[in-house]
Amino acid sequence: MSNNRVKDIKSTLLSDNYYVLKKLNFNYLMSNGTWVNQMREVYNRGDGAGVLLYNKTKKTIILTKQFRMPTYMSDNEDGFLIEICAGMLDKDDPEACIIRETEEEVGYRIKEVKKVYEAYSSPGVLTEKMHFFIGEYSDDMKVSDGGGLDVEQEDIEVLELNFDDVVSMLHKGEIYDTRTIVLLQYALIHKLLD
Numbered sequence: 001m002s003n004n005r006v007k008d009i010k011s012t013l014l015s016d017n018y019y020v021l022k023k024l025n026f027n028y029l030m031s032n033g034t035w036v037n038q039m040r041e042v043y044n045r046g047d048g049a050g051v052l053l054y055n056k057t058k059k060t061i062i063l064t065k066q067f068r069m070p071t072y073m074s075d076n077e078d079g080f081l082i083e084i085c086a087g088m089l090d091k092d093d094p095e096a097c098i099i100r101e102t103e104e105e106v107g108y109r110i111k112e113v114k115k116v117y118e119a120y121s122s123p124g125v126l127t128e129k130m131h132f133f134i135g136e137y138s139d140d141m142k143v144s145d146g147g148g149l150d151v152e153q154e155d156i157e158v159l160e161l162n163f164d165d166v167v168s169m170l171h172k173g174e175i176y177d178t179r180t181i182v183l184l185q186y187a188l189i190h191k192l193l194d
């Protein structure tokens, strides 16, 4: 951290009930030369990784469907969301994390992934940086039904879908998760399943 337009940062812990929510009070030098006092709430739940799992031969991809309480509190009718396979880094590096999450959530033991992007998830409020991967899967990599970890009460439905069907869902506005939209668009731009 080095920025001579930010000073006198005071941090107040609002919650560390599960992850960490802080209130940051600081002085910020505006572009017009005046100092202003600002307050921002910042939520730190670590960084994350996600992967688009695709099969070029079958022209399919694997997605997940799970209940997401924050979306239910917003305007997502039943609170279920279709998403790429993703998880939080914990102590892993991003690549190890996404290989582990792929087995836990969807039941495939993949060997290789390719990093395609690194981006802040919601920079106004979250510290989280997301590491985006793509990875090829095949039927012989399947080692379990997936579904997530019981100890974490994960309840993940595994969806193997035709890429063209998902693309038409994307175009109809039926995919509501930014990370999923990003990787589907990556697949389209780079003609991953052509």
Ligand SMILES: Nc1nc2c(ncn2[C@@H]2O[C@H](COP(=O)(O)OP(=O)(O)O[C@H]3O[C@H](CO)[C@@H](O)[C@H](O)[C@@H]3O)[C@@H](O)[C@H]2O)c(=O)[nH]1
Pocket (backbone or CB within 6 Å): 018, 019, 047, 048, 049, 050, 086, 087, 088, 089, 101, 121, 128, 130, 151, 152, 153, 154
């Ligand atoms: N008790 C409790 N458990 C929690 C809480 N928040 C998360 N957990 C537990 O932590 C697990 C995290 O599972 P992961 O698969 O590692 O993370 P994720 O929730 O899928 O997160 C991914 O998607 C997020 C987007 O919503 C990303 O923000 C994140 O970086 C990652 O990619 C959840 O299943 C749940 O058991 C909480 O507030 N309380």
Ligand SMILES: [Mg+2]
Pocket (backbone or CB within 6 Å): 085, 086, 087, 088, 105
């Ligand atoms: Mg997850």
